Amino acid sequence: MGHWLAYFLTRSRRMSVLVVERDNLGYGASTRNAGFLSSGNVSEWLLELTEQGDEATLHNFAARRRGVQIVLNEFAGSIGLDRCGSADFDPITKEKSQLAARFNQFVTSQGGRVPYEIRSVQLGGRSQDVWFNRDDYAIHPVQLLNEIHQRVREQGVKFAYRTEVITLNDGLAVVDSTGVKQEVRYGHGYLCTNAFAPELHPTSTVEPGRGQILVTKPCRVPSTSVLGFMQEGHDYFRFVDGRILVGGGRHRFGNSEATTELATTSPVQQYLESLAQKIAGPIEIEVERSWAGVMGLPNGSHSSARSLETPIALDGHTEIIAGLGGWGVTLAPYLAELIASRTG
Numbered sequence: 001m002g003h004w005l006a007y008f009l010t011r012s013r014r015m016s017v018l019v020v021e022r023d024n025l026g027y028g029a030s031t032r033n034a035g036f037l038s039s040g041n042v043s044e045w046l047l048e049l050t051e052q053g054d055e056a057t058l059h060n061f062a063a064r065r066r067g068v069q070i071v072l073n074e075f076a077g078s079i080g081l082d083r084c085g086s087a088d089f090d091p092i093t094k095e096k097s098q099l100a101a102r103f104n105q106f107v108t109s110q111g112g113r114v115p116y117e118i119r120s121v122q123l124g125g126r127s128q129d130v131w132f133n134r135d136d137y138a139i140h141p142v143q144l145l146n147e148i149h150q151r152v153r154e155q156g157v158k159f160a161y162r163t164e165v166i167t168l169n170d171g172l173a174v175v176d177s178t179g180v181k182q183e184v185r186y187g188h189g190y191l192c193t194n195a196f197a198p199e200l201h202p203t204s205t206v207e208p209g210r211g212q213i214l215v216t217k218p219c220r221v222p223s224t225s226v227l228g229f230m231q232e233g234h235d236y237f238r239f240v241d242g243r244i245l246v247g248g249g250r251h252r253f254g255n256s257e258a259t260t261e262l263a264t265t266s267p268v269q270q271y272l273e274s275l276a277q278k279i280a281g282p283i284e285i286e287v288e289r290s291w292a293g294v295m296g297l298p299n300g301s302h303s304s305a306r307s308l309e310t311p312i313a314l315d316g317h318t319e320i321i322a323g324l325g326g327w328g329v330t331l332a333p334y335l336a337e338l339i340a341s342r343t344g
Contacts, residue, residue, distance in 0.1 A: 001322075001328060022163065023161070026146075030145055064331065067330030085133055089128065100131055114134075116134075168314070169314075196208075196296075209297045219285055222282075253268055269290055295325065
């Protein structure tokens with residue numbers, strides 16, 4: 001979020017911008033995400049519809065689609081993109097069909113082509129009819145962040161790494177850089193630490209949600225190469241260089257995954273390994289590596305794009321943008337473009 005905001009703030013104007021990072025470039029979910037450039041799956045949207053209602057859900061969908069388009073517009077020529085589409089492997093129901101039809105109508109009314117269709121795909125050697133989103137892409141998250149980083153440096157943005165903000169208040173920040181504390185004055189500051197926002201904003205309603213991932217060793221699997229969603233989007237997978245990448249499981253393990261601890265756990269990893277075996281079908285798999293990232297969940301649930309569009313004011317000089325709900329890959333560019341366009 002910080003990189004995207006710096007990008008749009010300085011793209012067409014002269015402005016002094018400093019991005020302060022507690023760790024190194026890309027540490028955390030900014031690069032530990034699964035690389036899904038996605039506007040969402042039908043089962044996830046149906047769940048969100050029950051929580052947020054029709055208008056908010058449609059607005060969230062439109063925001064995520066805009067975020068996908070921004071990434072394509074700005075970086076399609078410089079990052080690897082795989083337009084593999086995504087498949088929702090949950091059962092097809094009447095309610096999901098009705099919702100997909102409404103989304104399709106919305107997209108075509110905006111001059112786009114129908115994104116959702118029922119398609120037959122392979123999973124573990126078995127055919128299955130799924131809701132397929134043809135407008136979703138697989139990307140390399142590290143490559144995307146590196147490209148944004150190079151662009152913002154060319155636009156004059158400065159960075160302070162391994163520098164922790166201790167306090168942030170009314171135009172004055174106290175930071176700790178490798179054990180040395182100093183004061184930094186600023187005209188306007190944005191707190192974009194997502195799941196870690198409560199550390200500087202104690203009354204924040206953003207809650208952490210750890211997402212764990214594993215990647216298998218190369219294997220030849222009888223499955224269609226798509227972005228895959230299961231369990232209303234809580235579980236997900238994709239194929240990377242002949243390997244299976246699997247993530248999720250958080251919903252099955254309750255409060256143990258409501259943490260900012262960037263470490264994997266045996267119960268979740270065992271669950272993900274069993275899921276990877278299901279995807280591989282009769283092919284035996286071996287795990288090559290695993291890792292964890294942390295998402296910021298507003299009140300522990302789905303994000304509302306509309307509520308994020310107006311940052312929360314902490315004081316006359318400071319605002320907070322946090323709680324992107326695990327969809328920062330698409331929501332961050334959307335929000336950054338919008339918020340920067342309002343900045344004089």
